[in-house]
Amino acid sequence: MKYIKVIVSIGIISLLLFFSAMSDYKWADLIVKQETPKGWVIVYKQNNFMDLTLPWTWIKTPVTGLWFIKDTHTQKLNQDIYLIHTLRVSYDYSRTERDESFEIVNIKTSESAFIDTDQDLSTLNVNNLKWYKFDSDTPGNQIIQYMVKYYEENS
Numbered sequence: 001m002k003y004i005k006v007i008v009s010i011g012i013i014s015l016l017l018f019f020s021a022m023s024d025y026k027w028a029d030l031i032v033k034q035e036t037p038k039g040w041v042i043v044y045k046q047n048n049f050m051d052l053t054l055p056w057t058w059i060k061t062p063v064t065g066l067w068f069i070k071d072t073h074t075q076k077l078n079q080d081i082y083l084i085h086t087l088r089v090s091y092d093y094s095r096t097e098r099d100e101s102f103e104i105v106n107i108k109t110s111e112s113a114f115i116d117t118d119q120d121l122s123t124l125n126v127n128n129l130k131w132y133k134f135d136s137d138t139p140g141n142q143i144i145q146y147m148v149k150y151y152e153e154n155s
Helices: 002-038 139-154
Strands: 040-046 065-070 081-091 096-106 111-115
Touching: 002 040, 002 065, 002 081, 040 139, 065 139, 081 139, 096 139, 111 139
Parallel strands: none
Antiparallel strands: 040 065, 065 081, 081 096, 096 111
16 A cells, blocks of 8 residues: 555656646747737747756757737838847746837848837937847847848848
8 A cells, every 4th residue: 555655646746747747838839829820920939048957958949939919000111120029938837928129120231129118219310229239049130030031021
């Protein structure tokens, strides 16, 4: 009887760990399925965050960040500069955060600048913005590269 209690306890703990691990690996697919019907296009999936308290992340890190662009909200401001609407969804193994923002992307210089969501575009001077360059393996660079491709396809 003593062994049965131990085996049942180990089984229950194993099942709880299994379901916890599965939810960590499946959340991103659920978010993509939820956001794409709303017009969001997935641009980048980040999966480089390991949690030392979750041993399954040591073997294969789950997706913990998603970056989307809403193409229908993209506005060409001039020859090389676009206003884009972005969505970042992040997961820290316990909760999901969602953050929408607007960025200005210069496809010629491969730079982007962030603007307030309540910015009046009629008074926007792109020369006064703080422009950022990103390393090639970052979400910021992937967004810029997506816009370069978007420009090439739509010009």
